[in-house]
Amino acid sequence: MASTSFLRLSPILPPKSLIKPYLFSSLTPPLPLSLKTPLKTTHLSQKPTTCMSYNPTPATDRLISAVAYTLPFFNSLQYGRFLFTQYPSLGFLFDPLIPLLSLYRSIPYSSFVAFFALYLGVVRNPSFSHYVRFNSMQAVTLDVLLVIPLLLARIFNPGRSGLGFKLMVWGHNAVFLFSCFCFVYGLASSVLGKTPYLPFVGEAAGRQI
Numbered sequence: 221m222a223s224t225s226f227l228r229l230s231p232i233l234p235p236k237s238l239i240k241p242y243l244f245s246s247l248t249p250p251l252p253l254s255l256k257t258p259l260k261t262t263h264l265s266q267k268p269t270t271c272m273s274y275n276p277t278p279a280t281d282r283l284i285s286a287v288a289y290t291l292p293f294f295n296s297l298q299y300g301r302f303l304f305t306q307y308p309s310l311g312f313l314f315d316p317l318i319p320l321l322s323l324y325r326s327i328p329y330s331s332f333v334a335f336f337a338l339y340l341g342v343v344r345n346p347s348f349s350h351y352v353r354f355n356s357m358q359a360v361t362l363d364v365l366l367v368i369p370l371l372l373a374r375i376f377n378p379g380r381s382g383l384g385f386k387l388m389v390w391g392h393n394a395v396f397l398f399s400c401f402c403f404v405y406g407l408a409s410s411v412l413g414k415t416p417y418l419p420f421v422g423e424a425a426g427r428q429i
Contacts, residue, residue, distance in 0.1 A: 277413030285355035285410035296399035357425040
């Protein structure tokens with residue numbers, strides 16, 4: 221009897237093939253494979269787009285800036301007389317400018333009129349853009365610096381020969397070549413719409429704007 225009652229109380233186990241694995245591992249059935257691994261949501265990396273705006277220099281600003289550099293260039297041609305005398309073929313490069321130069325010099329006090337018109341009418345006029353005012357100020361500053369060699373020549377009076385005369389000739393040639401470089405550089409940059417920074421002039425002009 222004891223063995224019979226024991227058999228009745230003992231659980232009847234099913235065959236091993238019918239035993240669910242989760243009965244011994246955990247009391248809850250396993251989750252499906254799709255629920256075990258978390259869903260990975262792919263977010264498209266949206267990079268912030270930067271809009272680059274290109275504002276070209278207006279044609280009127282380029283024209284005014286280019287014309288402004290003719291003021292110091294015309295006033296510097298007097299320093300090239302020694303080079304023109306030594307190298308006559310050099311004068312042929314400036315032959316196309318003779319009509320403009322003749323018109324410029326035919327106006328009474330043309331240098332002073334152009335200087336004050338450029339300084340008071342353009343540099344100190346806030347209606348013009350910064351580009352035009354800066355280039356005009358560079359031209360005005362360069363024109364003022366071109367007066368210094370003439371003042372030195374009148375003060376020291378080097379004569380027509382000797383070491384003093386040679387120094388004056390070298391100085392005038394250097395001033396003329398430097399002014400030609402500034403004219404070509406400023407004119408080309410203005411036509412292309414770029415901002416030229418003349419040596420020894422750009423920093424001084426920038427402080428005045």
